[in-house]
Amino acid sequence: MTYSVKEIFYTLQGEGRNAGRAAVFCRFAGCNLWSGREKDRSSAVCTFCDTDFVGVDGGGGGRFTTPADLARAIANAWAGGSGGRRLVVLTGGEPLLQVDEPLIEALHEERFEVAVETNGTIAPPAGIDWLCVSPKTAPPFATTRGDELKLVYPHPTLSPRDVEHLAFDHLMLQPLDGPRGERNTAAAVEYCMANPAWRLTLQTHKHLGIQ
Numbered sequence: 001m002t003y004s005v006k007e008i009f010y011t012l013q014g015e016g017r018n019a020g021r022a023a024v025f026c027r028f029a030g031c032n033l034w035s036g037r038e039k040d041r042s043s044a045v046c047t048f049c050d051t052d053f054v055g056v057d058g059g060g061g062g063r064f065t066t067p068a069d070l071a072r073a074i075a076n077a078w079a080g081g082s083g084g085r086r087l088v089v090l091t092g093g094e095p096l097l098q099v100d101e102p103l104i105e106a107l108h109e110e111r112f113e114v115a116v117e118t119n120g121t122i123a124p125p126a127g128i129d130w131l132c133v134s135p136k137t138a139p140p141f142a143t144t145r146g147d148e149l150k151l152v153y154p155h156p157t158l159s160p161r162d163v164e165h166l167a168f169d170h171l172m173l174q175p176l177d178g179p180r181g182e183r184n185t186a187a188a189v190e191y192c193m194a195n196p197a198w199r200l201t202l203q204t205h206k207h208l209g210i211q
Helices: 038-043 067-077 101-109 181-194 204-208
Strands: 003-012 022-028 062-064 086-091 112-118 130-133 145-153 167-175 198-200
Touching (some): 003 067, 003 204, 062 067, 067 112, 101 112, 145 181, 181 198
Parallel strands (some): 130 145
Antiparallel strands (some): 003 062
16 A cells, blocks of 8 residues: 655644644645545535645655654654654544554554544544544534544534544544634633533644744
8 A cells, every 4th residue: 555645843842632742743635525626625525624635745754655654744744852752643544544553553663642533424443542623514423432532613513512522532622724813712611611621622723933
């Protein structure tokens, strides 16, 4: 299998339960809910994505022909010291279009904890250490359990009550970015205060000006 990767970079995880933790991000090209092209946005299943996942032309991006090749490229991007377990975040687009058990095993051999951020429409392979689902569509989902469920708020088709019964350890509410960002943040704060099963998460990387 050839892995098509938009970019690989070292940064701090900006959102969710692992916010603030150093990590290598590996962004896979492609998604099953939107082509990534603006001309297709209005007809896409997901209409609010703010990420460029088209092509393999980003920093560190490319096509990798073996799991070991990609795992090595990710390991080469790690710029942290030896303290703590190394973290890689496999994201997209939709990473589970490409992520498989051989890649996860290769990353474990490189001493990485493997986190995946997925839209929940594709069943995950075994071996993932941290599974974060950010649903974009209405139920049913292919993935109904994991470590973290991160819901954009307000969501065009889902309310928190639609998904809070699912078997996730952490429920995170993330304000929808855009021209109404301040209003959405205030609404998410209000919701979390009234419904403490949910925890607020912000896109801190955008506030910090990091990737």
